[in-house]
Amino acid sequence: QEIVKLGALIRIKAPKLMGKTLLIHKIIAHGEKQGYEKIYLNMNQLPFTELDRFLKSFCLQVGNKLKLPNQLHTYWDDSFFTSVDNCTAYFEEYLLASLETPLLLCLDDLDRVFHHQEIAEGFLPLLRSWHESGKFEDSWKKLRLVVAHATEIYIDLDINKSPFNVGVPIDLLEFSDQQVKGFAESYGLTLSVDSVTKLMGMVGGHPDLLSQAFDYLKNHQAAEKTIDTILANAPTEAGIYRSHLYLLLTSIQEHPQLLDAVKQLVSTPKPVRLDATITRKLESMGLVERHGNDCSFRCNLYRQYFSDRILEKRESGVGSRESGRGNRQEAIGNRQ
Incomplete structure (x- = not known):
């Protein structure tokens, strides 16, 4: 329900293959039910050469997904304003102003930004400012932000400009044994306590590794015996994880x-x-x-x-x- 709030910002953190992207798409599905415009953007799609090009590409990617024509020539003024100012104007005066409903903007693999100091110092405080503006300014009340990253934040940002100490944080953890049992049931599998223990002894509560095992078990008979085969071959080139x-x-x-x-x-x-x-x-x-x-x-x-x-x-x-x-x-x- 967080995304219905003005200025919503949800921060999802977990290593690769732990379910970040899946959760983002569940949030998007919920946003669709609310009638929101929704955009999923993987940060790997953007150029990381320098800040101005990055922000222009960011604006164009969002505009393209909203099926809006390129209007950079109208809203981007390099003579008097910074790239950050221009990016804000493009969103506020054009992209958001063109929408009748809120925009759910989901940014995946935000880690890419951390490796580029100039871009990080421009883009991350920008997200924070949009989040804050969404609470009070009518033009920004349409924006809902979801960001996902895999690691702790290790770049040096002013605490008052960082988007990582505001909003709602979600740390995706490994499944417990009960959650693993329930996860197996969602695949139509009924596993004994011993089988769950054996499987977790090899892959822990890792969602993706468990999913691969359950996919395999679902298509093979005698699940209890098959688990032993899976585990015997798991760390080898003959296993399902090869x-x-x-x-x-x-x-x-x-x-x-x-x-x-x-x-x-x-x-x-x-x-x-x-x-x-x-x-x-x-x-x-x-x-x-x-x-x-x-x-x-x-x-x-x-x-x-x-x-x-x-x-x-x-x-x-x-x-x-x-x-x-x-x-x-x-x-x-x-x-x-």
Whole structure:
């Protein structure tokens, strides 16, 4: 019901594949019932070269989704106003003024902004100002904002200009055992307590990983026996998670710092203290969870898979070195 309030701002935070986008679309569906105009915009669709181009593209993307023609030439005045001022004018005097009903504007993957200081310092306070204006100014009362991001906010913003200390925060958490049982029932599955315990022992309460398991179980008979098969193969290339795990592996292998961090994680069952930036990245990928300033793998699936992959590489490296030593010794013997 929050979106019916003037100046509504909902902030959704969770790692990847934890249900942020699904929740956004449920909110959009609720907005449709209220008769609202609705827009879903993934921030990856915008250019992050510099602030002016970013804001112009943002305005045009929203306008296109509302089926409104480009009017930047009318409302964008670079001679006397900043890009932020122009963006506000475009929304207030054109986009919102063209609507008869409230606009539900949902921005997904807002994390992209955090990596670009100039854009973050312009765009994020802009969202805050629109939220505040929506409470009192008639022209802004039509706007309802929903933003979603995967990590903690680590950019330095004035507390009075940040959109992350106002509105309604929603942190998406893993499912409890009872919620997992109910989730299985939504797939038409009746799982025993033992099966739920086994499954959560591998993937925890991770919504997407559970969904993949339930999709598989739904299409196979003898669910109780099939769960054992799923779990036996889960951290391998023969398992139902192979595509998901391979994407994680390739993403990590492309960044040596992430690979080094994963090596530390597999080296001990205890939480590990990593560089803060690396922790945020791994957390946003959904690979780790925090324990104070330390972190560990989010679930046993990741620990087993990456332990196997990292150890395999280490053993391969040791074997190569031993082979090399043997070849050198053989060469010395031949010379003698």
